[in-house]
Amino acid sequence: MKKTEGLGPAVLLVFLFFLIWEMAARAVNMVFILPPPTGILSKLWELREPLFAEHLPSTLAVIMIGLAISVVVGAGIAVWMSISSAAEKALYPLIISSQMIPIIALAPIFVLWFGYSIWSKVVVTVLITFFPITVNTYDGLQSASKDLRELMMTMGAGKKEIFFKLLLPAALPHFYSGLKVAVTLSVIGAAIGEWLGAQAGLGYFSRRMMTQFDGAAVFAPIILLAAIGIVLFILVKLMENKSLKWRKTS
């Protein structure tokens, strides 16, 4: 309830923003540089065939494959670090410093390695999305109460039982926080990957339209990219509410 009430001002602000944009664009009257929102929408409709049939599925594939790999690898590394202090000592600093490398600058090398195939884009997506998942899940696994762990030991619980019945449930809220950050980043990752070299995809399409000075057609796929991010975020939020019922009721 609280949430929907809270959305009112945001909707109003966005509406106002588009209204001013619309008026400014009409005043400037240079459609190829600053297209009005209505112009972008009509362009979206006009280009619906290539956008929805070709470019959207291509980008979605990159995002979904990238996220899937990130979740498996990211959560896997987090679990490994939490059960082995040697792994933690070796990997944790590396994972932190991997984020200091500008991945966008590194991306061309993936095109060199993987060519224009889907994998060069997937690698970029994975590299920016695994970090929030790994770090949050790892923190979550560390967050389990020591007292509860000892209590389980007094009940005769072994390592495996402590992991599945204590560490994992305690880490789940943290994992979801990481995943929410990751899904928004995944859209950026896929778009960057496509700029560098692709034959299809929303990022690729947007960039190609830039070279043709078609402002509205640059924006149209960006709307779709944003929509993907929002929809993915909502999906994760729904999954979170469903599996963390105990938190929602508070």
Add this chain to the structure above:
Amino acid sequence: MSKCGRERNKKVLQFENVAFSYHDKKQGRSVPVLQNINIDMYDREFIAIIGPSGSGKSTLFRLISGLENPDEGRIFINGEVQKCRLGKVGYMPQQDLLMPWRTVIENAALPLELKGVRKEEAHKQILPLLEEFGLRGMEHRFPHELSGGMKQRVSFLRTSLSGSNVLLLDEPFSALDAITRLSMQEWLMNQWEKRKATIVLVTHDVSEALFLADRIFIFTERPVRSLQEVNVPLGRPRRLNDLNEPAIISLKNDLIEQLRGKVIT
């Protein structure tokens, strides 16, 4: 588990010349907590242990439950020295320590699950118990929806489902308000009378110890070299009014005086 009456001479818990010291990492030396301790606790006894904070009461529990091992001496549970005491006694911690993601019934089922009892089977066992634990209709609530007293009862239910005949309660009521505490003490006594268990209760509340226990052990010095033992001169069943007997009042004052002299500040 069918015992007829109390077998007063059957020892369920026994310390034999137990010594323990913990390693203080900050100071880099070991600090002795218990030295040469001998304790006997008998079947279906209610034992209270009182002492100021930091006097080694919790250490005693960590030793019994198997979280720590003695440096010297032996600990017998039900007449045997267990190689690993973990899982052999029921331990109820000071905070309720319920898992926030589990409902009442799921929390209570934890010790059964760890013993390999199937979930449905465990729940079937627990449902009839909820009534006498004052938790009827609460089985699907989460801990944050319960009052402090209810949480403690869930915690005690979980402890008693450990299936052990020795239950260790570590200041279970210290976080409760005075009124709730009184009714929980009466409730605990009823539970103990119904169950065939030996209860060891750590507390810093002298009245609580006198009201509930058959014998009271007092931790005063640090390290603990010997335990002073007091037999509570009250029969059973007891009522709260019994605490007003002159003999009990003077015993209470003695105990408080002793503890006050030894508070480690």
